[in-house]
Amino acid sequence: MNDTAVFSISGDKVALRRELRRRRRILSLDQQKQAAAALCQRLKQLPEIRRAKRISLYLPVNGEIDPTHLIPWLRQRKVSIYLPVLRPFSTNRLWFVAYHESTPMVKNRFGIAEPCSRFAAERRNRMPAWALDTLIVPLVGFDKQANRMGMGGGFYDRSLAFMRYQGPAPTLIGVAHACQQVATLPVEPWDIPLDVVVSDTMVIRPIKTG
Ligand SMILES: Nc1nc2c(c(=O)[nH]1)N(C=O)[C@@H](CNc1ccc(C(=O)N[C@@H](CCC(=O)O)C(=O)O)cc1)CN2
Numbered sequence: 001m002n003d004t005a006v007f008s009i010s011g012d013k014v015a016l017r018r019e020l021r022r023r024r025r026i027l028s029l030d031q032q033k034q035a036a037a038a039l040c041q042r043l044k045q046l047p048e049i050r051r052a053k054r055i056s057l058y059l060p061v062n063g064e065i066d067p068t069h070l071i072p073w074l075r076q077r078k079v080s081i082y083l084p085v086l087r088p089f090s091t092n093r094l095w096f097v098a099y100h101e102s103t104p105m106v107k108n109r110f111g112i113a114e115p116c117s118r119f120a121a122e123r124r125n126r127m128p129a130w131a132l133d134t135l136i137v138p139l140v141g142f143d144k145q146a147n148r149m150g151m152g153g154g155f156y157d158r159s160l161a162f163m164r165y166q167g168p169a170p171t172l173i174g175v176a177h178a179c180q181q182v183a184t185l186p187v188e189p190w191d192i193p194l195d196v197v198v199s200d201t202m203v204i205r206p207i208k209t210g
């Protein structure tokens, strides 16, 4: 199962990322659908989701596990939903922009749908990350300590760097397919730790030390 341990020992993040992205991309439509349903079942049970009033999630691409089944449920519960938007004039940082039924959408430079720039530019349509209750973060890989690997742009790490300091902080929930688990991932100094990882088959919380 964890046949990629060899990659993490060698520290070859680029090769590991490529392999993990391949794994999720080759899942069949049926496997994708089942995984999304199982993921959302688990997410709905989590206290960090049930008590949240402001949540960010993402629109999946290229085999990413799909958290959007949560949307009707969240809307029913009057939870405000936000999407990550590539922040203009800023290196690899995100804005979190309101996602209503009527939010005008465009594709960003990675081909991911996001609220259009005119909508996102209006401050009233955005929420600073510290004011969100919970972020659902897309993972490329994770390990049993809930360490994460993302797309490699450092978007989430940069946008959440404020969490190193005292102050209000959202709960971070990483999500991925079970096949994206590896034995151990290298932890980088800039990595912001997740509170929990949820896949279609399990919920992993890091063992707290210190
Ligand atoms: N669905 C989704 N939305 C998201 C993220 C994500 O991981 N998933 N992000 C999380 O950070 C941000 C976008 N980050 C990204 C970082 C790198 C690449 C990337 O490397 N894409 C190409 C390169 C193609 C190109 O340059 O056009 C690739 O897939 O090889 C894509 C998105 C914000 N929105």
Ligand SMILES: Nc1ncnc2c1ncn2[C@@H]1O[C@H](COP(=O)(O)OP(=O)(O)OP(=O)(O)O)[C@@H](O)[C@H]1O
Binding pocket: 148, 149, 150, 151, 152, 153, 154, 155, 156, 157, 158, 161, 188, 190, 191
């Ligand atoms: N707070 C930060 N300030 C400046 N650079 C950062 C910060 N966080 C991460 N980076 C840079 O971003 C790059 C990508 O980091 P990494 O490989 O950990 O991405 P990732 O965590 O997989 O991506 P993402 O956060 O988008 O999911 C690294 O070169 C790193 O130096």
